[in-house]
Amino acid sequence: MFRWSWLLACLTFAVFASLFPREAQAHPLGNFTINHYSRLEFADEKARIDYVLDFAEIPTFQQKGKLDPNKDSKLSDAEARAYLDARLPYLVENLHLKVGKEDLLLRVLDSSAEYRPGQGGLPILRIEAHLLADLPKDWEDHGAGHYTDRTYENRLGWREIVVKGGPGVAIEGSTAPSSGVSDELRKYPNDMLSSPLDMREATFTLVPREGSVADGPVGEVARNYNTGGYSFKSNGYISKLYARLNSLISFTSPHRR
Numbered sequence: 001m002f003r004w005s006w007l008l009a010c011l012t013f014a015v016f017a018s019l020f021p022r023e024a025q026a027h028p029l030g031n032f033t034i035n036h037y038s039r040l041e042f043a044d045e046k047a048r049i050d051y052v053l054d055f056a057e058i059p060t061f062q063q064k065g066k067l068d069p070n071k072d073s074k075l076s077d078a079e080a081r082a083y084l085d086a087r088l089p090y091l092v093e094n095l096h097l098k099v100g101k102e103d104l105l106l107r108v109l110d111s112s113a114e115y116r117p118g119q120g121g122l123p124i125l126r127i128e129a130h131l132l133a134d135l136p137k138d139w140e141d142h143g144a145g146h147y148t149d150r151t152y153e154n155r156l157g158w159r160e161i162v163v164k165g166g167p168g169v170a171i172e173g174s175t176a177p178s179s180g181v182s183d184e185l186r187k188y189p190n191d192m193l194s195s196p197l198d199m200r201e202a203t204f205t206l207v208p209r210e211g212s213v214a215d216g217p218v219g220e221v222a223r224n225y226n227t228g229g230y231s232f233k234s235n236g237y238i239s240k241l242y243a244r245l246n247s248l249i250s251f252t253s254p255h256r257r
Contacts, residue, residue: 026119027056028188029196033157034059036149037185040097040176042206043166047097047104047133054185055125057118059155067113067125075123080113088129094150097133099206100142104133126185135206143206147176150200158188158196163204170209176202 029035035054040047060067067075067083075083088108097104109130115123136142149159161176171178176199182188188196 027124028193029158031057031119034152034155035158035185037160037182038149039162040147041164041166042169044168045135047135049131051129051131052185053127057122057124060123060125075115084111084113091151096148098146099139100136100144102136106131106133139206140208145204145206148201159199160197161199161202163202168208170207172205172207174202174204
């Protein structure tokens with residue numbers, strides 16, 4: 001049922017987008033993607049997460065009724081706040097951070113939602129949330145950590161995780177890098193568009209030491225990490241349909257967004 005409702009939304013969008021002048025270029029990862037970025041930083045007995053979602057045109061269009069109830073094609077501050085108040089509980093519930101044996105309680109410090117220019121005059125949606133959690137009292141003795149992003153698990157898109165230490169906390173043995181490559185989903189590397197990052201979880205160990213990196217591969221940038229075989233060029237009916245729909249509603253332009 002989900003697949004067919006999604007396909008209907010895609011076809012509706014294709015017809016709708018075709019009515020607009022072909023001026024803007026499509027989202028670099030495709031009009032159907034929901035793209036994720038998590039930056040974890042551990043310092044001063046705290047865990048901080050900068051979380052970003054970049055919704056391409058289709059998923060933004062699917063939420064139009066919730067984002068723009070007055071149908072003026074704008075996202076006002078009041079509309080953005082109402083949308084975030086309704087949506088953030090789902091997002092936070094599906095972000096899991098564990099240190100030692102304790103699942104950390106993530107608190108939202110602040111958040112924002114804004115439209116950005118998309119294809120054919122249609123918007124894309126950017127969400128940012130800054131989260132905070134207290135480290136367990138025994139983290140120095142039990143510092144094994146695990147982070148998972150389970151939001152929108154069935155949707156295609158870029159998924160990037162960065163893990164860093166800070167004052168009083170260093171990182172050992174991380175499966176995620178300490179620096180990213182997408183500028184927090186603002187600029188995707190051209191050479192990674194066909195096989196984007198697909199990092200849904202990370203493991204690491206916190207150690208009581210000054211400096212952001214203790215040892216291991218954590219200092220490598222994200223482009224050196226495996227994409228898990230995930231590719232928009234893979235075979236299959238759905239991937240071919242993605243390509244076909246993108247071709248129907250992709251607009252050519254000498255400028256990238």
